[in-house]
Amino acid sequence: MEDKEKKAPQSDLGASAPLVTIVALCHNHAPFLREALDSILAQTYPALEVFLVDNGSSDASPQILGEYAAANPSWKLTLHTQNLGLCAGFNQAYRQSRGAFLIDFATDDVLLPERVAQQVAAFQRLPASYGVVYSDAELIDEQSRFMRHHFRRTAKGLQPRPASGDVFVDxxxxxxxxxxxxxxxRATLDELGGYDETLYYEDFDFWVRAARNWHFHFLDEVTTRKRKHPQAMSRTAYLPSDPHLDSTIRTCHKALGLCKNPRELTALAVRLxxxxxxxVRWGNYRHSLAFYALLRQTNNVGFLDWLLARWSRLRG
Structure with a gap:
């Protein structure tokens, strides 16, 4: 932090400024950490509660986090000696927090200054049935250079328009x-009991469980800079060693139990x-057959699906 005296914004909380909790999760993000934490300090929204959580980093991250916590005494710092995983690391902070709204912030990303203010304003315009506000993002590289937007932008705007409202099928x-x-x-996370700590990753499971009973809103703003770098990209995707796949299968099991009609089962079949x-493409026949077993339960098996399952049995 270049200015050691720099502090988080302070303001009296008014009725129009509900408390927002930012859970900043770090694991070996030292090269990007100052930019991420400075983006919290740069927020224009006054009513922030900040949790800094280090998940067993082996680089200089704990020292940097300690420096920022010392400069901002209201920030709460937790340094875990082991990596608890994304879900447990977030949940520990969430259960201690008081915010009416929460942001799960990976500290290799960057919050744009109006991020919190824009999303709180969106929530305040929406009915209480809305549990999530999401937006567009800039994708950046290791040097923070712009790569592209998350959603495809044309002269006519976003194409196609991201889903809002009841997004369970989506x-x-x-x-x-x-x-x-x-x-x-917060009420959405409370209803779900936070993230499922038995899973390797959090987002797909959260979307499925949250979207069953809560609406999502797409805010047509760029609020975040999402960093793409080798450490953030799985090099084992869809191989037998991919740690995400067992969690994906377990989430699809949950989704199958939540489906209420043929349209929802057909949507799940598209994913499966x-x-x-x-x-199959990557020669992972064990997981292929697990997805096929779920696909059969949706009553949407096609001839090509059957052929791929037969191939997987022969090869596996």
Missing amino acids: VLERYFISTPTMMMR RWEMRQT
Whole structure:
């Protein structure tokens, strides 16, 4: 932090400024950490509660986090000696927090200055049935250079328009939400009991469980800079060693139990079919057959699905 005296903004809390909790999760983010934490300090929104959580970093992250915590005494610092995982690391802070809304902030990303203010204003315009506000993001590289936007932008605006309202079918069918842009209503997390700590990653499971009973709103603003770098990208995607796949399968099991009609089952089948084909493509026949077993339960199996399952059995 270049200015050691720099402090988080202070302001009297008014009725129009509900408390927002930012849970800043760090694991070996030292090269990007100052930019991330400075982006919290730069927020124009006054009513912030900040939790700094280090998940067993082996680089200089704990020292940097300690420096910022010392300069901002209201910030709460937790240094875990081991990596608890994303879900448990977030949950520990969430359960101590008081914010009416929460942001799960990975400290290799960057919050734009109006991020919190814009999303709180959106929530205040929406009915209480809305549990999530998400937005567009800039994708940046390791040097913080702009790469592209998360959503495709044309002269006519975003094409296609991201889903709002009842998005349960949408989250079953495809990935479209930029996870780092989400602001979550506390009541939504409370209803779900936070993230499922038995899973390797959090977002797909959260979307499915939250979207069953809560509405999502797309805010047409760029609020976040999401960093793309080798450490953030899985090099084992869809291989037998991919740690995400077992969690994806477990989430799809949950989704199957939450589906209420043929349209929702058909949407889940679209995802299962895509996941199955990716695993076959990379020679991961064990997970391919697990996705196929779920696909059969949706009553949406096609001839090509059957052929791929037969191939997987022969190869596996």
